[in-house]
Amino acid sequence: MIMDQYMSNETKQVIARIGETDQLFLENNSPELALERADLRLQLVVLSHVLQEQLHFLQEAIVLLEQAR
Numbered sequence: 001m002i003m004d005q006y007m008s009n010e011t012k013q014v015i016a017r018i019g020e021t022d023q024l025f026l027e028n029n030s031p032e033l034a035l036e037r038a039d040l041r042l043q044l045v046v047l048s049h050v051l052q053e054q055l056h057f058l059q060e061a062i063v064l065l066e067q068a069r
Helices: 002-006 009-027 031-047 051-068
Strands: none
């Protein structure tokens, strides 16, 4: 991906972990996993410099936190 060269290692690690936890969600979801998935998206909110991305990841985190309840 062209944008890949502009991502920090931290961002790449968070995105990789999101992929892992999303796969785990398909196998067996738990409140703890939902919290981790939400936390990862909140980390992307902090790492992103694009408002639209921040809003998107924040909305995803909210949904995941609601599921964890």
